[in-house]
Amino acid sequence: MLALVAALAYLLGSIPFGVVITRAMGLGDLRQIGSGNIGATNVLRTGNKPAAAATLILDAGKGGIAVLIARATLGEDAAQVAALASFLGHLYPVWLGFKGGKGVATFLGILLALVWPVGLIACATWAVTAAITRISSASALAAAALTPGYLAFLDHSDAVLLTLLLAILVWVRHAANIRRLRDGTEPRIGRKKGV
Secondary structure (H helix, E strand, O other), rough: HHHHHHHHHHHHHHOOHHHHHHHHOOEEEEEHHHOOOOOOHHHHHOOHHHHHHHHHHHHHHHHHHHHHHHHHHHHHHHHHHHHHHHHHHOOOHHHHHOOOOOOOOOHHHHHHHHHHHHHHHHHHHHHHHHHOOOHHHHHHHHHHHHHHHHHHOOOHHHHHHHHHHHHHHHHHHOHHHHHHHHHHOOOOOOOOOOO
């Protein structure tokens, strides 16, 4: 049964909402815009804030919904399986030749469904870092890195291993961003050009 949960959650997670929304709104192929990433930050580079907001909500929602459905039907182990599978679906979607996004919105949606207080703290971490640096990738890296510690501190150790794995994947997917952060060339939030 957990294998079925994983398969369905993966398929849900692999829906590329950024690509679907930008095409539906006549904004072009998102993979040919800005960084080529399929997430909300790159959608924002089209200059269409409603499209970026919709992408953010739907990318977060697909992770959260996968977790909530799995938990309601089969319990906590299934919820964690669904979390990982939906996240992998976003990173490596079958519909796009396994070339997906960086997972930040989906990561936050998963957290909000798994342990909502920690999800809110992670969202706040992202927001505060973004307000200070104006750099989306720095905000994502900070939120991902700190989340396992938040869970441990708030006595949710059952989710620490999962979120540690998700955080590592977020950092791996941000390898190019980390190089640009180190070089001082990472673009700031809202810029239409660059990567």
